Amino acid sequence: MNPIAKYQFPPAKNELVAFDRGFPLAVVSILFIVVVIIAGLVLSSQHSIDAANARLVYLAAQTRAIESAASGHYQVPVQADLLDYIGAEVNQDAIITVVDENRDATIDYIIYRRGGRVTSYAPGNLEVTKEN
Incomplete structure (x- = not known):
């Protein structure tokens, strides 16, 4: 680049100003x-969205499990049981697995698979990994 002192007067000929x-x-x-x-x-925002969705799914599964236990015929909630609580957007293209190992209406953890990510959520423990 040319020094500014060179441009104190208008150029005599058509000079192009160039960058170095x-x-x-x-x-x-x-x-x-x-x-x-x-x-x-x-x-980062995608990770946050997956974490929020997994927490929502966990709460929906826990709510459905309590309702099922109160009716006297307990069964572990499946993905179709959660649609009313989580909505179509969270459910779209997702595979949800609910785990209640001792069938006591307290959900142990959920696994939320969507968009190549696997989010496992249990109270106090959130893990996000890529799907194999």
């Missing part, structure tokens, strides 16, 4: 950093 090699490198570097930050935010 460092300017495009700086622009590309800044754009790369912005893309990395945006990608990190998107991945």
Whole structure:
């Protein structure tokens, strides 16, 4: 880049103002950093959404289990039993597994599979892994 002192007077001929090699490198570097930050935010928000959905599914399963036990005919809730509580958006393209090992109407944990991620949730324990 030319020094500013050179441009105190209008150019005598049609000179193009050019950038040196460092300017495009700086622009590309800044754009790369912005893309990395945006990608990190998107991945972080997806993780948060999966965690919130898993907690919602757990609460819905626990509620359905209590209702079933109160009726006198307890059965572990399945995905179809939870639709009224979780809604179509949380259920869309998801595979939900509810685990109550000792069948006491207290859900031990749930497994929520959606979009290539497996979220396992039990009270106080949240694990998110990629599906194999």
